Amino acid sequence: xxEEVIATIESAIKExxxxxxxxxxxxxxxxxxxxxxxxxxxxxxSESVLHMDQFIYRFTKLQDSMARRLLPSLYTLLxxxxxxxxxLDILNRLEQLxxxxxxxxxxxxxxxxNNLAHDYPESLSQTAGTLNELLDxxxxxxxxxxxATRTYRSRHDAGQD
Numbered sequence: 001x002x003e004e005v006i007a008t009i010e011s012a013i014k015e016x017x018x019x020x021x022x023x024x025x026x027x028x029x030x031x032x033x034x035x036x037x038x039x040x041x042x043x044x045x046s047e048s049v050l051h052m053d054q055f056i057y058r059f060t061k062l063q064d065s066m067a068r069r070l071l072p073s074l075y076t077l078l079x080x081x082x083x084x085x086x087x088l089d090i091l092n093r094l095e096q097l098x099x100x101x102x103x104x105x106x107x108x109x110x111x112x113x114n115n116l117a118h119d120y121p122e123s124l125s126q127t128a129g130t131l132n133e134l135l136d137x138x139x140x141x142x143x144x145x146x147x148a149t150r151t152y153r154s155r156h157d158a159g160q161d
Contacts, residue, residue, distance in 0.1 A: 005073050009152050012070035016145050019062040023142070026055035027135060036131045038124035052131065056116050059138060063113055066145060074099055074152055099151040101144045109134075109141050 029051045033040060044052075067087065075090045076082055078097055091103045100106065115130040 002077070005077050006156065008069050008073040009077065012065055012073065013149050013152070015065050016062055016070065016149075019058045019065070020142055020145065022054060022058045023062065023138065026051045026058065027138065030055060030131075030135055034132060034135060036128040038128050041124050041128055055135070056131075059134065059141070060113055060117070062141065062145065063109060066148070070145075070148055071100070074148055077152070078155065094148070097151070099148055101140065101147055105140055105144065109138075 030048070033044065033048060071094060072085075072087070072090055075085070075094055078099065079093065088103070091100065091106055094100045095103050112130055112134050115126060116134070
């Protein structure tokens with residue numbers, strides 16, 4: 001079981017790292033447009049739209065991968081617990097173990113992600129506000145991914161001795 005969990009964690013870290021590389025590129029490009037406004041979103045050029053879409057897509061994929069694979073597997077490894085648990089219980093325990101920064105931060109990003117999943121023309125004001133907040137704070141999600149990765153590495157490397 002442990003080998004399977006380790007393989008899942010390693011794969012999730014590789015996937016997350018790939019998403020982060022693309023997030024950095026898109027975020028850097030999009031900073032020139034900040035702050036976003038409804039008027040700007042109506043007139044933005046197609047290259048900027050591609051970067052917005054890439055940023056939103058990669059952020060969503062990063063968070064989904066962490067929620068489906070990295071964090072549950074990390075919990076299983078750290079706690080030696082294979083019993084099914086509610087994801088919120090996993091997050092709370094990982095926060096107690098200092099393997100993630102904050103359950104509250106995770107939930108805030110989940111709400112931002114959900115806001116962006118519903119992209120309606122009549123909600124440009126909400127989309128602009130959500131994009132601005134996400135671009136200003138997404139590094140906190142990166143920090144959470146990096147902390148989970150470091151926690152795994154320190155545990156895994158300690159087990160190799």
